[in-house]
Amino acid sequence: MKKVTKIAQNKTNLTEQTKLRVAAYCRVSTDSDEQLESLDAQIKHYESYVNANPEWEFAGLYYDEGISGTKKEKRPELLRMIADCEDRKIDLIVTKSISRFARNTTDCLELVRKLLDLDVFIFFEKENINTGSMESELMLSILSGLAESESVSISENNKWSIKRRFQNGTYKISYPPYGYDNVDGEMVINKSQAKIVRFIFAEILSGKGTHKIANELNRRKVPTKKGGRWTSTTIRGMVSNEKYTGDVIFQKTYTDEYFNRHNNNGEKDQYLIRNHHEPIISHEDFETAQDIIDQRAKEKGLEKQNTKYQNRYSFSGKITCGQCGGTFKRRSHSSGRHRIAWCCSTHIANIKKCSMKYVPESAIEYAFVTMMNKLIFGHAVVLKPLLVSLRGMSSDETLENIRALDKKLEENTEQRNVLVGLMTKGYLEPAVYNKSNNELLQEAERLRRQKESITRFLNNDFQNLSEVSALLQYATKASMLTGFDGELFKRYVEKVLVYSREEIGFELKCGITLKERLVR
Known part of the structure; x- marks a missing residue:
């Protein structure tokens, strides 16, 4: 006889639905009194707006004041809200308009896509757009583009106004210097x-x-x-x-x-x-x-409106501490055997944060000469195999992978166009369309990231291939070095890593790092 197990009835109130956690975002562009009054009005509006809906639960109000909206990085409250979305504290965001949310098309679409991946939707009151039920990104792209154009127009008008005040001498310095x-x-x-x-x-x-x-x-x-x-x-x-x-x-x-x-x-x-x-x-x-x-x-060899150290020393800006990541500075000792040395800037400022002591300049120079002489002597067993390996990595197979990804992206676009056509003719339900379209968008984004990764990798390989080829050509013809050559160091070395006072590494521009012992 078959065994039957009874599943108890769910006695919870099925009519009680989980409320949507709704957050509001608002922003004013300047810190003037009028704009701050506008901010107060927006805060009151959204508090009452969210609390008036019985299916919503107020999840907080986020607002940036006195900050331009042209870039998301300059709005800490917006970034805090996104972080709360990632922590699953928010289900829906209500904001006044696209221009209040973002005046940069790239930022707007990037934020919308990121929030969609988190199942968080945005409702733009002015445009009456809900990203959870929108048919495509086309309308949002157009409207955010208009918002960006509006921002540029406002910026140009402000620049013209300020320029006129510059010319007639009526411009007011709101934040004067110290004194x-x-x-x-x-x-x-x-x-x-x-x-x-x-x-x-x-x-x-x-x-x-x-x-x-x-x-x-x-x-x-x-x-x-x-x-x-x-x-x-x-x-x-x-x-x-x-x-x-x-x-x-x-x-x-x-x-x-x-x-x-x-x-x-x-x-x-x-x-x-x-x-x-x-x-x-x-x-x-x-x-x-x-x-x-x-x-x-x-x-000191410094020049205005240029890099801080204009070829002042061969090692300037190129020596990095392997212990704390700080940059080494050149120091002149008044006495002792090592008159010129390089020391970690963090160690100089606070010895407790980094215990790495100075390294004599002569020891670094000697280590570089030793490394180059090893490459000159053993170029056939070090550089030639590396060159062959890089040529294999940047082969036709990698390019074929990129072409395959391009083809998949084209197919993805065609599938989305078919969905739009079916939706327009009424053959497809909005819910089915939204689900399928979002899946295709996520797939396209994954393919784009994969293509970018391969392209970046391939570009690096071509750069490394060129550098290895140049170094091999030099090592094949060069004689053994008898002294330090600053120009040669700048040509082939990207940076120097100080692991200890006994060992350093030369990170070459061709992508390899060679370690050498320090002789003092």
């Missing part, structure tokens, strides 16, 4: 801070370096404008700021079409206004301070 306060739109001297400004310039004129001045101000516990610590960079920025002379130069920086800020090195017009406000430093002292800074830079 000044903003009083009713005018720059007014802050007497206590002005004393520090005069002290800094006096120290520069007396021959002291910016690093020592910063240390002195930190020792005296003098706060910066934002209440932080003084650095040599802060001091250099102040000494080169013409505002301390009472003059002002407008448009020293500018924003490009991708909303990235750059220093203006002549790409845009600049506007100089003399006697704009009360000076703290005379023009004579200011010019003399600039001459001192420039002279010091020339002596």
Whole structure:
């Protein structure tokens, strides 16, 4: 006889459905009083809006104030909301419009797709779009593109307005430099801070370096404008700021079409206004301070508007600590056998954070000569097999894989087009369409990532192949080295890894790392 097991009836109230956890997101673009009042209104609106729906449960309100919406990285509350979505704390997001959510098409679509993967939908009130029931991404793409165009238009209008104020001298400096306060739109001297400004310039004129001045101000516990610590960079920025002379130069920086800020090195017009406000430093002292800074830079091999170390030393910026990841700095010892050495910057700042002691420059040079001589002597057994291996990796098989992925992507697009056609003619239910379309979109995204990975790998192989070929050609013809060659080091070495005071590794541009013992 067959055994029958009774499954007890579910006595729970089936009418009780799990409520949707709904969060609201809002943003204002500036920190003006009017915009902050708008923010308060939005907060009240969404609290009542979500709580009024019996099928919804309020999951929190996220808002960014005084922040531009052109890039998601600049909005901490938006990123916090996405993190909560990843932690499964939110089911639905309500926001005013696409332009409030994102004014960048790429960011908007990226965020929507990411949230869809998490089964979190977005409802845009103004456009009446719910990403959970939308037929395709086409409408969202068009609308977010319009929002981005609107953002660019607003940005251009603001730039034009600011430029006009630059030209007629009516532009107000809302955040003046250290030493000044903003009083009713005018720059007014802050007497206590002005004393520090005069002290800094006096120290520069007396021959002291910016690093020592910063240390002195930190020792005296003098706060910066934002209440932080003084650095040599802060001091250099102040000494080169013409505002301390009472003059002002407008448009020293500018924003490009991708909303990235750059220093203006002549790409845009600049506007100089003399006697704009009360000076703290005379023009004579200011010019003399600039001459001192420039002279010091020339002596150290530094150049303005260029990389910090312009071929100053062969090892500059290339030695990395294997213990903490810090960059090594060149040090000159006044006495001892090793007059010139390289030391971890973290160790210099705080010996407790990194115990890696200095490495003599002569030992690094000797290790490099030894490594190159080994390659010259054994190029046939080291470099030739590597070259053959790389040629095999970047073969037709890899290119065939890329072509196969392209074909799959084309088929995926065709399948989605068929779905759209069936949906338009009414042959397909919306729920079935949404499920199938989302699966195809996820598959397309996976194929694109796979193609990008292979392409990136292939490009790296071609680069490594070129570098190995060049190194092999050199090693085949070169004679044994008798001394360190800085140009040769720069040509073939990407960076130096210091594992200990006894062993280092040379990471070559061809993609291999060769270890050598340090002889001191």
